[in-house]
Structures are given as structure tokens and as C-alpha cells.
Amino acid sequence: MTEKQPVILCGKSVLIDGLALTLKNSSEFHVITAAEPAEVRKILKFTKPAAVIVDSSTGQDQFETLVHRYPTTLIIAVNPENSAALVYSQDQVSSTDDLKNMIYNHSRPKVSGSGNI
Numbered sequence: 744m745t746e747k748q749p750v751i752l753c754g755k756s757v758l759i760d761g762l763a764l765t766l767k768n769s770s771e772f773h774v775i776t777a778a779e780p781a782e783v784r785k786i787l788k789f790t791k792p793a794a795v796i797v798d799s800s801t802g803q804d805q806f807e808t809l810v811h812r813y814p815t816t817l818i819i820a821v822n823p824e825n826s827a828a829l830v831y832s833q834d835q836v837s838s839t840d841d842l843k844n845m846i847y848n849h850s851r852p853k854v855s856g857s858g859n860i
Contacts, residue, residue, distance in 0.1 A: 747773040749790050753783045754798025758823040762796060780805040787813055794819055799829070806831060 750772045752763045759776075767774045775790065777783045780801055787795075794817040797806050806820050810831045818831040 745771075747771060748793035749773045749775055751775045751777060751783055751786055751790070751792045751795045752797075753777045753780055753795065754801055756798045756800065756823040758821055758826070759796070759798050762821070780809065783809065784812070787816070792816065796821060798823060799827075 748771060750766055752759050752766070752774060753776075755778055763774050763776055766772045772793070775786055775792070777786060780797070783795060783797070786792075795809060795813075796819045797809070799806075799820040799822045806818060809816070809818050820829045820831065821827070822829075
């Protein structure tokens with residue numbers, strides 16, 4: 744049996760609540776919820792999550808703070824108004840090949856599944 748990866752969800756929107764329920768039903772993730780970004784920062788002191796998903800209505804400065812403080816953590820901001828997801832990454836690029844791989848990984852065709860945001 745594989746260990747569940749922790750995922751932190753931050754926000755008070757219906758979208759965040761729905762994502763939390765969906766991810767909790769997955770056998771892959773251990774979902775940790777936080778209402779405010781300050782709670783996320785406390786949780787990050789003790790947990791290395793696979794991702795932090797933040798409601799974009801908490802404010803852009805809040806995700807930028809998380810991105811700068813935790814550069815190796817995948818941070819995804821979701822917008823409850825239009826279901827857009829913004830992925831923040833501070834991946835280090837030390838060669839042209841690294842840059843090409845980053846572009847390729849971002850642009851490769853997505854496999855459609857049943858989970859919609």
C-alpha cells in the first residue's frame with residue numbers, strides 16, 4: 744500500500760470545499776484544510792506536502808508570500824469565479840535542456856479524466 748501524499752487546501756469557498764471532498768475520496772492524498780494562509784504557514788513547518796491549493800480570493804500577496812517562503816513546494820491558486828488554476832513554480836533552470844523540459848512538461852497533451860475543477 745502506498746503512503747498518501749499530503750495536500751493542503753486553503754480557503755473558505757465552495758470550490759475549495761468541493762476539491763477537499765474530491766481529493767479526500769482519492770486513495771492518493773491525505774487532505775489537510777486551512778481557512779487562512781497563516782494556518783498554512785504553521786502546517787508547512789511540520790509537513791512536506793505534494794501541493795498547496797489556495798483560493799485566489801485570499802489575495803495575490805498571500806500566494807506570493809507562500810511561493811517565496813517555500814520555493815520547492817507546488818502552489819496552485821484556484822479561482823472560484825471561473826475555475827481557473829494558476830500554478831506557481833520556482834523550478835531552477837540551469838540549462839537550455841531544463842528550460843525545454845519545463846516547456847514540454849507544461850504543454851504536453853492532458854489526458855482527460857472524470858475530475859473537473
